[in-house]
Each structure stands twice: as structure tokens, then as C-alpha cells.
Amino acid sequence: MIELRDLDTGDEEQLFQWRGEPEVARWMSDADVSGREAHRAWFHQLRTDPDLKGWMILRAGGPAGLLTLTGLTGHHRRAAWNWFVGDREARGRGVGRAAQVLGLDQAFGVLGLHKVWAEVMADNDAAMKIQTGAGFRREGYLRGHVLKDGQPRDVVLLGILAEEWAALAPEARRNLTDSGLIAA
Ligand SMILES: CC(C)(COP(=O)(O)OP(=O)(O)OC[C@H]1O[C@@H](n2cnc3c(N)ncnc32)[C@H](O)[C@@H]1OP(=O)(O)O)[C@@H](O)C(=O)NCCC(=O)NCCS
Numbered sequence: 001m002i003e004l005r006d007l008d009t010g011d012e013e014q015l016f017q018w019r020g021e022p023e024v025a026r027w028m029s030d031a032d033v034s035g036r037e038a039h040r041a042w043f044h045q046l047r048t049d050p051d052l053k054g055w056m057i058l059r060a061g062g063p064a065g066l067l068t069l070t071g072l073t074g075h076h077r078r079a080a081w082n083w084f085v086g087d088r089e090a091r092g093r094g095v096g097r098a099a100q101v102l103g104l105d106q107a108f109g110v111l112g113l114h115k116v117w118a119e120v121m122a123d124n125d126a127a128m129k130i131q132t133g134a135g136f137r138r139e140g141y142l143r144g145h146v147l148k149d150g151q152p153r154d155v156v157l158l159g160i161l162a163e164e165w166a167a168l169a170p171e172a173r174r175n176l177t178d179s180g181l182i183a184a
Pocket residue numbers: 023024027028082083084085086090091092093094095096097098118119120121124125126127129130
């Protein structure tokens with residue numbers, strides 16, 4: 001069963017490990033994890049700044065990944081989506097697909113957003129497939145937009161609107177409850 005829960009203080013160490021893993025870090029479009037102190041400050045901000053919200057993705061009750069929304073206090077009622085499944089044993093088993101449905105329900109249902117958008121590395125096939133599969137649409141292509149290890153990388157902009165999710169959510173939830181991935 002896949003669930004989301006609020007972050008607690010004990011998650012800081014786990015998130016530091018995951019953020020430093022090459023399979024996670026290589027796809028993050030923000031700055032590289034630059035050390036323990038920077039991570040501590042990032043985690044503190046994630047838990048206290050009303051502009052941000054983070055959830056631990058749980059698989060069978062244990063931590064499997066992180067989902068964050070950024071920009072919550074802005075005028076436009078939109079937020080940027082960022083996420084990873086940090087537990088490598090959990091990848092490719094539907095955790096991301098389920099967490100995405102739960103996260104979009106939080107974003108549009110609980111938080112009342114109008115739009116969720118994401119920057120995805122253009123060669124991140126897994127993220128592109130899963131996010132467009134849930135209804136994110138491609139809205140732009142930014143050449144050489146981020147530097148990873150000093151190398152320019154292209155980024156795709158994805159977005160989904162509240163009314164689009166409202167139309168897609170019932171079937172997405174049904175598919176996940178039928179396969180036992182989320183609670184009915
Ligand atoms: C992207 C990510 C969150 C997806 O989570 P996941 O739990 O591994 O994904 P799922 O098991 O739910 O798979 C979802 C779909 O993606 C597909 N997929 C998984 N890995 C893939 C890959 N390397 N290439 C292409 N498709 C892939 C699966 O086949 C599945 O499709 P299906 O439902 O048609 O079978 C996870 O792989 C991850 O954390 N990757 C590293 C960090 C990252 O890229 N974060 C996103 C930054 S934008």
C-alpha cells in the first residue's frame with residue numbers, strides 16, 4: 001500500500017542519503033546537494049516555510065521517497081512538483097504512479113491549487129512517461145537550461161490544470177485501488 005505522510009524531524013537523515021544517491025541526484029534540476037549543512041537548512045525550510053510542502057512517500061508503512069510542492073503562497077495558485085523514489089528496491093513497482101495520484105489529490109483537493117507544473121530533464125524517460133501518463137501536458141522545452149556537473153542539460157516543462165485532473169482522477173484512483181496500491 002502506498003501512502004503520503006507529513007515529514008517529521010527523523011526524516012532528515014534518510015532524505016540526506018537519498019538526495020546524495022547518483023540515481024536520484026542526476027535527475028534533480030535544482031542545485032546539487034552541497035553538504036550536510038545545506039541539506040539541514042533545506043529540510044528546515046521544507047518543514048516550516050508555508051510556501052513549501054513535502055510528504056514522505058510510504059510503501060508498506062516504510063519510507064520510500066519524497067514529494068514536494070513549491071510556490072504555494074504565490075498569487076497564481078500554482079506549485080512546482082518535485083519528487084523521487086529514493087529506495088531503489090521500490091522503483092519500478094508502481095510506487096511513483098500511486099504517489100503521483102495521491103499527490104495530485106493533495107495539490108488540487110486539499111490545497112486548492114489551480115495548476116501543478118514540473119521541470120523534467122529531457123532525457124528522464126521514467127519521469128516523462130509516468131507524469132504524462134497521469135495527465136501532465138508538455139508545455140515547453142528549455143535548451144541547456146540547467147548545468148549538471150558543469151554540462152548544460154535540456155529541460156521539458158510539464159503542467160496539469162485542476163479541471164484536467166478532476167476529469168482524470170476517478171479512473172486513476174480506480175486503477176490503483178483495483179491493483180491494491182492505494183486504499184479504497
Ligand atoms: C521517476 C520515479 C519517481 C518513478 O517512480 P517509480 O516508482 O519508479 O515508477 P513506477 O513504478 O510507478 O512506474 C511508472 C511507469 O514508469 C515506467 N518506468 C519506470 N522506469 C522507467 C524507465 N527507466 N524508463 C521508462 N519508463 C520507466 C514504468 O514502466 C511505469 O509504466 P507502466 O505503468 O506503463 O508500467 C522514480 O523512478 C525516481 O525516483 N527516479 C529517480 C529520480 C527522478 O527521476 N525523479 C523525477 C525528477 S522530475
